[in-house]
Amino acid sequence: MGAEKFAQWGLMIGEESPVSPIVGPAITFDTELAKGKGIDDATAKSSAELGINLVVGGMATLAIAGTTALAPAIAIGVAAFIVMRGISIGYDYLYDHRRKRK
Secondary structure, X not given: OOHHHHHHHHHHHHHHOOOHHHHHHHHHHHHHHHOOOOHHHHHHHHHHHHHHHHHHXXXXXXXXXXXXXXXXXXXXXXXXXXXXXXXXXXXXXXXXXXXXXX
């Protein structure tokens, strides 16, 4: 299975899965290996993504637990997803371009 097809498949199951904080890093790990990157790079990227997902997701869960209305809970969930993706994409970019600065 190609890296792109695997990533698309992972996105489909990640949306509905209760283990979605784990699915994304697993996809990142496999995709990096499929692209020919080393195990060190794949591990660093997937571990960072897992940490980001757990921290931001945990904070969002606590915030959602503190609200009783549906609209704020949805807004918190959407904001948390955007923050997680933004931080993960930024980390990936910086990680990929760290050696070019030297």
